[in-house]
Amino acid sequence: MVPKLVRALLVLLTGCLLAVSTASAQTLKIGVAGPLTGDQAAFGDQLKNGATLAVEEWNEKGGVTLGGKKVKVEILWGDDRRDPREGVSIAHKFVNSGVVGVVGHFNSSVSIPASTVYSEGGVIQITPASTNPQLTEQGFKTVFRVCGRDDQQGEVASNFIKTKLNAGRVAILHDKTTYGQGLADETRRFLGKLGIKPAFYSGVVQGDKDFKPVLTAAKQANPEVVYFGGIHPEAILLVKQMRELGMNATFVSGDGVFIDEFIKIAGKSAEGSYISFTPDQTKIPEAQSIIRKHRERYRQEVGAYTIYSYVAANLILNSIQETNSNKGAAIAAHLRSKAWNTALGKIQFNPKGDVLESPYVFWQVKGGKFVQVD
Amino acid sequence: MFTQQLVNGIVVGAVYALIALGYTLVYGILQLINFAHGEIYMLGAYLGIAVLAVLGTMGLTQTSLALSILLVFLIPMIYCAAYGVTLERVAYRPLRDAPRLSPLISAIGMSIFLQNYVQVAQGAREKAFPNLLQLGSFQVMGAYVSGLQVFILLTALGMMAGLHLFIQKTRLGKAMRATAQDRTMAALVGVDVNRVIAVTFAIGSVLAAVAGVMVGMYYGIVNHYIGFVAGIKAFTAAVLGGIGNVTGALLGGFLLALLESFWAGYVSAIYKDVFAFLVLVVVLIFRPEGILGGSGTERG
Numbered sequence: 001m002v003p004k005l006v007r008a009l010l011v012l013l014t015g016c017l018l019a020v021s022t023a024s025a026q027t028l029k030i031g032v033a034g035p036l037t038g039d040q041a042a043f044g045d046q047l048k049n050g051a052t053l054a055v056e057e058w059n060e061k062g063g064v065t066l067g068g069k070k071v072k073v074e075i076l077w078g079d080d081r082r083d084p085r086e087g088v089s090i091a092h093k094f095v096n097s098g099v100v101g102v103v104g105h106f107n108s109s110v111s112i113p114a115s116t117v118y119s120e121g122g123v124i125q126i127t128p129a130s131t132n133p134q135l136t137e138q139g140f141k142t143v144f145r146v147c148g149r150d151d152q153q154g155e156v157a158s159n160f161i162k163t164k165l166n167a168g169r170v171a172i173l174h175d176k177t178t179y180g181q182g183l184a185d186e187t188r189r190f191l192g193k194l195g196i197k198p199a200f201y202s203g204v205v206q207g208d209k210d211f212k213p214v215l216t217a218a219k220q221a222n223p224e225v226v227y228f229g230g231i232h233p234e235a236i237l238l239v240k241q242m243r244e245l246g247m248n249a250t251f252v253s254g255d256g257v258f259i260d261e262f263i264k265i266a267g268k269s270a271e272g273s274y275i276s277f278t279p280d281q282t283k284i285p286e287a288q289s290i291i292r293k294h295r296e297r298y299r300q301e302v303g304a305y306t307i308y309s310y311v312a313a314n315l316i317l318n319s320i321q322e323t324n325s326n327k328g329a330a331i332a333a334h335l336r337s338k339a340w341n342t343a344l345g346k347i348q349f350n351p352k353g354d355v356l357e358s359p360y361v362f363w364q365v366k367g368g369k370f371v372q373v374d
Numbered sequence: 375m376f377t378q379q380l381v382n383g384i385v386v387g388a389v390y391a392l393i394a395l396g397y398t399l400v401y402g403i404l405q406l407i408n409f410a411h412g413e414i415y416m417l418g419a420y421l422g423i424a425v426l427a428v429l430g431t432m433g434l435t436q437t438s439l440a441l442s443i444l445l446v447f448l449i450p451m452i453y454c455a456a457y458g459v460t461l462e463r464v465a466y467r468p469l470r471d472a473p474r475l476s477p478l479i480s481a482i483g484m485s486i487f488l489q490n491y492v493q494v495a496q497g498a499r500e501k502a503f504p505n506l507l508q509l510g511s512f513q514v515m516g517a518y519v520s521g522l523q524v525f526i527l528l529t530a531l532g533m534m535a536g537l538h539l540f541i542q543k544t545r546l547g548k549a550m551r552a553t554a555q556d557r558t559m560a561a562l563v564g565v566d567v568n569r570v571i572a573v574t575f576a577i578g579s580v581l582a583a584v585a586g587v588m589v590g591m592y593y594g595i596v597n598h599y600i601g602f603v604a605g606i607k608a609f610t611a612a613v614l615g616g617i618g619n620v621t622g623a624l625l626g627g628f629l630l631a632l633l634e635s636f637w638a639g640y641v642s643a644i645y646k647d648v649f650a651f652l653v654l655v656v657v658l659i660f661r662p663e664g665i666l667g668g669s670g671t672e673r674g
Contacts, residue, residue: 205646213643246518
C-alpha cells in the first residue's frame with residue numbers, strides 16, 4: 001500500500017500539472033522586463049505603457065490566432081531595477097512560466113546576462129533600448145533589438161563633436177555600466193580616429209550624488225565638451241554640478257539621457273546640452289495612431305522608448321501568429337526573414353538581430369525642450 | 375584644484391557628520407546599530423519636498439522666504455523626531471533585553487520597511503527638490519563656493535554646537551551621559567531610562583532630518599534609495615571616528631568626505647568607495663576602537 005504522505009504528494013503534484021497546462025492553454029504569455037521601479041523607473045514606465053497598448057490592441061481583436069483559434073495575450077511583468085542579478089532571475093522565471101517572447105530588458109548590463117537564459121530556454125528577446133554591441137554579437141538566434149547600436153551612436157557623436165562643435169578638448173565620463181562605458185568607449189575610439197585624444201577620461205559610480213571631486217579634476221583639463229556615457233539620474237547631477245563649479249563646457253550625451261526628467265530637474269543647467277537619439281518619432285506617419293492612443297490612455301506624450309516597446313511587442317505577436325507556432329526557433333527565423341511594417345516604419349533585421357538602418361541624430365536642449373539639430 | 379576639493383569635501387563631510395551623530399548617540403546608549411537611521415534621513419528629504427509643495431500652493435514661498443525656510447526645516451525635524459521615537463518604541467524597546475542580534479535584525483527590517491513604504495506612497499521615481507535658496511556663488515582662491523554650501527556648513531556646525539551644549543549643560547544631557555555609562559545604575563539613581571532613550575532617538579532623527587533637507591536642496595534630486603548609501607557612509611564615518619563617541623563622529627564624517635574627495639579628484643573617481651572602505655579597514659586593524667577610541671557620550 002502506498003503511504004499516505006506519498007499519495008498526498010502525488011495528488012498535489014498532479015494538481016500543479018493541471019494548473020500549469022490549463023493556464024498555458026488559455027493564454028499566450030509574453031514577458032515585459034525593465035527597471036519598473038528605482039531611479040530609472042521613468043524609462044520602465046515607457047516600456048510598460050508601450051507593451052500594454054500593443055497587447056490591448058491584440059486582445060480587443062480576440063487575441064493571437066494560434067492553431068486555428070484565438071488565444072488571449074497575457075503580460076508577465078519583470079522588475080529588474082537595473083540590476084543584472086535581478087534580470088537573470090526574472091529571465092529564469094519567465095522561461096519557467098512558459099513565456100514565448102520577452103520585451104526587454106532596458107539596460108545593456110541586464111539584457112546581456114539575461115539573453116543567455118532566454119537563448120537556452122528558446123525564448124524570443126526583443127530589447128527596445130539596449131544598445132551595447134555585445135548583445136547581438138554573442139551569436140544567439142533568439143536575440144533582437146529594435147534600437148540602434150552604440151558603435152553607430154559613438155561614431156555619430158564623435159563626428160558631431162569634431163565638425164559641428166569644433167571641439168578639440170573633450171572630457172569623457174561614464175557610469176561604469178555596460179551601456180555607459182560601452183558608449184563612452186565607442187565615442188573615444190571614433191574621436192581617436194579623428195585625431196582627438198580625450199583630455200580627461202574617468203568613470204563615476206552609478207547611484208552616487210556628489211560628482212564634484214571628479215568634475216573638479218576634469219575642469220583642470222579645461223574641456224570644451226564633456227561627453228557622458230550613462231543614464232539621466234547621473235547626467236542631471238553632473239550637468240548641475242558642472243555649472244556650480246563654474247564649468248561652461250558643452251554637455252553631450254547619448255540616448256540614456258533623452259528623457260524629459262533631464263530637462264525638468266536639471267533646469268537651466270541642462271540648457272544648450274546635446275543628446276544623441278533617433279530622429280523625431282512623432283513625425284513618423286505609422287506612429288500617429290499609437291501616439292494618439294497613448295495620449296488618450298495615459299494623458300501624456302509618448303516617451304523615448306514607448307513606441308520601441310510597442311513595436312517590439314507587436315513583432316513578437318505578429319511573428320507568432322504568422323508562423324502559427326510558439327517555438328522560439330521558428331519565430332526567430334521568421335522575424336529575420338522579411339521586412340516588417342511597424343509603427344517606426346519599415347524594420348528589417350540582419351542575421352545578428354540588429355536593425356539594418358538606425359540613424360542617430362543630435363537633439364539640443366533649447367528653451368526647456370529637446371529640439372532636433374539639423 | 376586643492377581648495378576646490380577641500381570645499382567639496384567639507385560640505386559633504388558636514389552632512390556625513392550630521393547623520394553619523396545619530397548612529398553614534400544611539401550606539402553610545404544602547405550599543406545598538408540603528409540601521410534604519412539612514413531611512414530617517416531619507417524621510418527628512420521627502421518631508422521637505424512635501425512641505426515645500428504645500429507652502430508653494432499657499433504662496434508662502436513667494437511672500438515670506440525666511441518663514442518658508444524655517445518651516446521647511448522645522449516640520450521635517452518634528453516629523454522625523456516622531457518617526458525616530460516610534461521606531462524605538464515599536465522595533466527596539468520590546469527587544470531591549472533580547473540577544474544583541476535581535477534588535478539588529480529588527481533595525482534592518484525597519485530600514486527595508488521604511489524604504490518600501492516611501493516607494494509605495496511616493497512612487498519609485500526620482501523627485502525634484504525645488505531650489506528655494508538662490509544664494510549665488512563666489513570664488514575663494516580659485517574655488518567656486520556657493521551660498522548654499524556655506525549655508526549647509528553653518529547649519530551643520532550650529533546643530534553640532536547645539537548638541538554639544540545640550541549634552542554638557544542640560545539635566546537631560548547629564549541623564550544621557552549617565553545612561554551611556556551604565557544603564558542599570560542610572561535607573562537606580564532615578565534616571566528615567568526609557569525617556570532618555572526616546573530623547574536620544576529624537577535628537578538623532580532631528581539631525582538626520584536637517585541633513586536630509588539640506589542634501590535635497592543641495593543636489594535637487596531625491597529618491598527612496600538615498601538613505602541606504604548615506605547611512606552606510608555615515609555609519610562608516612561613525613566607526614572611523616570611534617562609534618559611541620560624539621567628537622569621533624564629527625571627525626569621522628569630515629575625514630571620510632575629505633579622503634573621498636581628494637582620492638576621487640587626484641587618483642581615481644571609480645575607486646572612490648573602495649578607497650573609503652579601505653581606509654576604514656586599515657584604521658580598524660591598527661585602532662579597532664576607531665581614531666578617537668570607543669564609546670562614551672560622556673566624553674562629549
